[in-house]
Amino acid sequence: MRVRTRAGLGAIATSVATVLLASTASAAPAPGAPGAGDPYYPGAGNGGYDVAHYDIRLTYQPATDQLAGTTTILATTTQELSSFNLDFGLKVNSVRVNNAPAKFANDPKDPSELVVTPAAPLAANQPITVAVNYADTPSKVAIDGVTAWKKTPDGALAVDEPQSAEWWYPSNDHPTDKATFDVSVEVPDAVSALSNGTLVSKTKHRAGWTRWNWRSTNPQATYLSSLEVGNFEVHQATTPDGKPFVTAYGADLGPSLDAAKASVERTPEVNEFLASKFGPYPFEAEGGVVTTGIRFSLEDQTRPVYGARNFAAGSNTTLIAHENAHQWFGDNVSLGRWSDIWLNEGFASYAEYLWSEHEGEGTTGELTQYLYDSHAAGDAFWQVLPGAPGADKQFDGAVYDRGGMALQALRTAVGDDAFFTTLKTWQQVKKGGHAVIPEFIALAEKISGKPLYDLFQTWLFTKGKPAAGPNGTAAKTAASARSAAAPSAPKSLPQILANHEALARG
Incomplete structure (x- = not known):
């Protein structure tokens, strides 16, 4: 080894310092990425900052569909930023970053990308405050040919998946950047304004208008935030364990109203059962909203929104179990990429089967076996991969x-012990965050002590009907299928199957 003199080491140190200074000086602040890198939705989300909190303060006039107000975003930079993007499609009046006016413009290639250029570059790892003032008619705004804002005769709904925030507040719109929320919406006295979390207060500052103030204190993905404005019958109560329980029913539900109430009002009971399988309910409030304004249902955090058509044939607690199971699988533990949607929907569907078994309407084994037997080997059904279905x-x-x-x-x-231990542990280790399918597989292998690659490869990532069914029984041959009587559906299966069209995005 060559030994250097003190003078030589000093010269080297000076040289290295000069190089480092030159390197630092040449590293200019750069724009934040215009997307979070999602394989299905490359433009969803943004890079360069993490949001901690959204304060959304709006006024909405149902008669004209005019939405106006200011959203204040509390975030932290993750790099030096010369500019950054917000996902937003409405007309913006002004943007301030750290109280200084900022330049802003929509990306001409993607109108839902609002590019914000602060008065001075932003340092890395620093808190920032971004205030965006805006006013527009959301129902007239289309992004990629879609308008997720749903105008109704007496109000509007901001309820959709995978994106809906762009039509009512600017955001980093991807499940990997969750935040807490304050949502304050002023509407005419004749209608209600519903959102997530706890109703903190209702206030009046002028004649004819009421401001509804909601707060969500747990990390929440942007697509799980919601706003429902309309003529609702609103109920406020408390769950047996002391959480606020708010439900709302559209005034136009007609003969489905009682069936909707007989379902949604049982939410605390359903969640108590689900907690016995998945671990403690993860949020500060419970509830539900039923409306004719959508055909699907969606698991908006703490307060799912249900399309009224789901109750046309009577009560439907399997749907309540599905959407509230998402409070654990999808809301508490969110998907890391939209290609990991099985982590949401496969688990919520399984919760339906668990609830049906609990209600004495067919065991999980009967329900899943019936589904397996109901699809012939050549059905297109078996060509869709739950673990990688494709955006379409x-x-x-x-x-x-x-x-x-x-x-x-x-x-x-x-076995049951390892299975339910895995589900509960998943909620504990990923609480408030996001995850991808390989992480779940790794956890299941760790807890069970069994190699599970082949099982998941077969059921999630291989086209074609698995040779053995979900209960380990071999698929029926053509000859045995012809000679055997058609499988009889467990009592709740027709309802479960009917739900799937309604569950199209939930």
Whole structure:
């Protein structure tokens, strides 16, 4: 080894310092990425900052569909920024960053990308405050040919998946950047304004108008934030364990109103049962909203929104179990990429089967076996991969049904103790965050002590009907299928199957 003199080492140190200074000086602040890198939705989310909190303060006039107000974003930079993007499609009046006016413009290639250029570059790892003032008619705004804002005769709904925030507040719109929320919306006295979390207060500052103030204190993905304005029958109560329980029913539900109430009002009971399987309910409030303004249902955090058509044939607590199971799988533990949608929908579908078993309407084994036997080997159903369905098949029935069967297959392989320990541990280790499918597989292998690659490969990532069903029984041959009587559906299966169209995005 060559020994250097003190003078030589000093010269080297000076040289290195000069290089480092030159390197630092040449590293100019750069724009934040215009997307979070999602394989299905490259433009969703943004880079360069992490949001901690959204304060959304709006006024909405149902008669004209005019929405106006200011959203204040509290965030932290993750790099030096010369500019950054917000996902937003409405007309912006002004933007301030750290109280200084900032330049802003929509990306001409993507009108939903609002590019913000602060008066001075932003240092890395620093808190920032971004205030965006805006006013527009959301129902007239289309992004990629879609308008997720739903104008109704007496109000509007901001309820959709995978994106809906762009039509009512600027955001970093991807599940990997969750935040807490304050949502304050002023509406005419004749209508209600519902959102997530706890109703902190209702206030009046001028004649004819009421401001509804909601607060969500747990990390929440942007697509799980919601706003429902309209003529609702609103109920406020408390769950047996002391949480606020707010439900609302559209005034136009007609003969479905009682069936909707008979379902949604049982939410605390359903959640108590789900908690016995998945671990403690993860949020500060419970509830539900039923409306004719949508055909699907969606698991908006703490307060799912249900399309009224789901109750046309009577009560439907399997749907309540599905959407509230998402409070654990999808809301508490969110997907890391939209290609990981099985982590949401497969588990919520399996919760339906668990609830049906609890209600004495068919065991999980009966339900999943019936689904397996109901699809012939050549059905297109078996060509959709729950673990990688593609953006165009992301909400296909196979993601729900085959996804639920995959969990029954896992339960069959590892046994009840390891299966339910895995579900509860998943909630503990990923609480408030996001995850991808390989992480769940690794956890299931660790807890069960069994190699599970082949099982998941078969059920989630291989086209074609698995040779063995979810309960380990071999698929029926053509000859035996002809000679055997058609399988009889467990009592709740017709309702479960009917739900899937309604569950198209939830």
